[in-house]
Amino acid sequence: MTTKDFKLPDVGEGVAEGELVSWLVAPGDTVEEDQPVAEVETDKALVEVPSPYNGTVKELHVEEGQMVPVGDVIITYEVEGEADEAAAADVEPEPEEPAEAEAETETEAAAEPSESSAKGGRVFAAPSARRLARELGVDIASVSGSGPSGRVTESDVRQAAEETSASAEGEEKRGPRDVDVGGKSSVTKRGESGNGQQPSGVEAAGRDRTLAAPATRRAAKEQGVDLDDVPATEMRDGEAFVSADAVMEYAEAQRAAQEADARAVSEAGAAETETAAESAPAATAEGDLSGERIPYRGVRRTIGEAMQNSKFTAPHVTHHDSTDVSALVELRAELKEVAAERDVRLSYMPFVMKAIAAALKQYPYMNATLDEENEEIVLRDEYHIGVATATDAGLMVPVVEDVDKKGLLQIAEEMNDKIERARARSIGHDELRGSTFTITNFGVVGGEYATPIINYPEVGIMGLGELTERPVVEDGEVVARHTLPLSLSIDHRILDGAVAAEFANQVMEYLQHPKLLLLE
Structure with a gap:
């Protein structure tokens, strides 16, 4: 028995992130390959994310309603009989020139969506096309996609069904899709939240990566704090980890420093800064408007x-x-x-x-x-x-x-x-x-x-x-x-x-x- 991480795949042409609307599985559930495990809303549509493995759900890394960048880990599975493959995937060579290796990896990742199954790459298909393929007994790995970036559509599946005489017990379903190992869904990259501005007297950590629990991420978002600027609570696996208490302390220090800056600006009496000070109450008042707030995103x-x-x-x-x-x-x-x-x-x-x-x-x-x-x-x-x-x-x-x-x-x-x-x-x-x-x-x-x-x-x-x-x-x-x-x-x-x-x-x-x- 080995564990495998599944990262959010590219669920649409050019989509960089999506909102995880609902989970269709829970920890401990047994799932099959291509079984829908989550519903994700992008800026184009609501799509079902299929499982790339046969196995058991060990951990869900993302909460419902959370925005998830493509490539973040969303599920960890327990999979049988793939220890060698997992071990090989877990071993990452130490490049002599990290910059060149990273660039090469990014180039390969960008090229992957355009690879069709005929080339032996990953198969990109809508869940509806996958369901249709199963119903018609078509091996979706053998279907050439006519959609964007070689994506397999329902019409492609129907055409393949008409052209082949193979039965539903024909060729075995393809191997795992979008095999992604490693990474943590709780990693926040520099620039994902906060406005990047710091009041005088508050020193920002300025990291590029930060580990934090989902609740901590929500607290940072509510407080308008960039997690990468919050002083680390501890180190985990060589990465800075930030707790919710640290976020609140940092937010309070920011507010205090901002108030001090505002008093200093007021005393200086500069016309330019007076204009900025006058706009601040308006922004605060707008943020205090009563009523339900609904995120303006997705479709x-x-x-x-x-x-x-x-x-x-x-x-x-x-x-x-x-x-x-x-x-x-x-x-x-x-x-x-x-x-x-x-x-x-x-x-x-x-x-x-x-x-x-x-x-x-x-x-x-x-x-x-x-x-x-x-x-x-x-x-x-x-x-x-x-x-x-x-x-x-x-x-x-x-x-x-x-x-x-x-x-x-x-x-x-x-x-x-x-x-x-x-x-x-x-x-x-x-x-x-x-x-x-x-x-x-x-x-x-x-x-x-x-x-x-x-x-x-x-x-x-x-x-x-x-x-x-x-x-x-x-x-x-x-x-x-x-x-x-x-x-x-x-x-x-x-x-x-x-x-x-x-x-x-x-x-x-x-x-x-x-x-x-x-x-x-």
């Missing part, structure tokens, strides 16, 4: 940054209109039963997606993007429609590719599946990227008109209001008709208002006469 922060980037990069103009969709309501009612017989739930959205894809072909500048670096407008020849979806973490945009080449039922089936997985936070990153135009349906909550923000770098987004009966004038009489309000936002750098209006008119033409979509 919510990513959404906010994307919205800010779009709004401050692309000058938005929104065109509003409304169209009579009585014929669409009747057609959908006819086809809904047929779709149900094929186990497909048919909403109005697939009709709108087909109408938009058809209109985009007639107005190619609506299906464009601006290559600012090369100063070129790129007219896309693909029609990938994103559908903004409300989830517990905020808006996600699953993408249905090649809408122009698919029938209504195929679009509905694919869209329903991706929306469901987006809300369950199990959708792959590659399924949330690559759209050329986006639809957002705020009408589901009773809205009529809005000013939707463009899903940058696209140049347009169509917002749908509530489809319901409204009064309409026909031949001088007021009658009730099903109408659909539309709100089209465009990037005014690429498109003019007239083009937006013409495009909206074409979309409305298809929705008013939906049988035309059957010809597309």
Whole structure:
């Protein structure tokens, strides 16, 4: 029996850290390879982290709610029959030139994610792809990934299943993935917390690494203290260890020194420092605001940054209109039963997606993007429609590719599946990227008109209001008709208002006469 440490792997393209939302195992539990052991939220999505070993959970190094950098140890396992391998992994050669050895190690680590299983490297795949591989009897180590950095997607697994005649009892599952030995999750690196400023009279230790318990780390964060500046309580394995009491003493000394500095500044009366002193009470007052505080991070922060980037990069103009969709309501009612017989739930959205894809072909500048670096407008020849979806973490945009080449039922089936997985936070990153135009349906909550923000770098987004009966004038009489309000936002750098209006008119033409979509 030997112990093995498992470090948080790269759970997404370019992700440097994640919040450990919940543990799916506890110390003493027996786990199998690829069994999900934790849920981690990155700035992109909530993902399950699979175990690389068959063994027993010995220790969990991270508490729920804690932010964990990629590469920090999160679990220690007890594994049978791998003593030789563990011993070999635990032995680290003493390099003659540490700087060069460290650089070489970093280069190798950076190269590892791009290695595919065909090369004998580690297999990178979403948990959903791994589950599918097990269900279909596919050896995931033999699958070539088409996703970012060679990541294996569900479509890759399905394709491999179609191409192979091997049974579920075929080739044995691959060996451990992301074998990581050594390290401590309680290590804080220089610069992870604190503002780096020290008041006069308080000497900072200024270390690069510090050992501390999770409770101590939380105390340091709450007090605004950098653990690397706190005088060490003791040394453990050659590393400085800091206790919670030491953190509190250091924080108190900092506050006392800051107060002394403030009095000195006040007495000096310098105009520059007076301005700084005046801002200090405001900051303190802000920190004392009452109410629940929720961390602004993960998917919510990513959404906010994307919205800010779009709004401050692309000058938005929104065109509003409304169209009579009585014929669409009747057609959908006819086809809904047929779709149900094929186990497909048919909403109005697939009709709108087909109408938009058809209109985009007639107005190619609506299906464009601006290559600012090369100063070129790129007219896309693909029609990938994103559908903004409300989830517990905020808006996600699953993408249905090649809408122009698919029938209504195929679009509905694919869209329903991706929306469901987006809300369950199990959708792959590659399924949330690559759209050329986006639809957002705020009408589901009773809205009529809005000013939707463009899903940058696209140049347009169509917002749908509530489809319901409204009064309409026909031949001088007021009658009730099903109408659909539309709100089209465009990037005014690429498109003019007239083009937006013409495009909206074409979309409305298809929705008013939906049988035309059957010809597309």
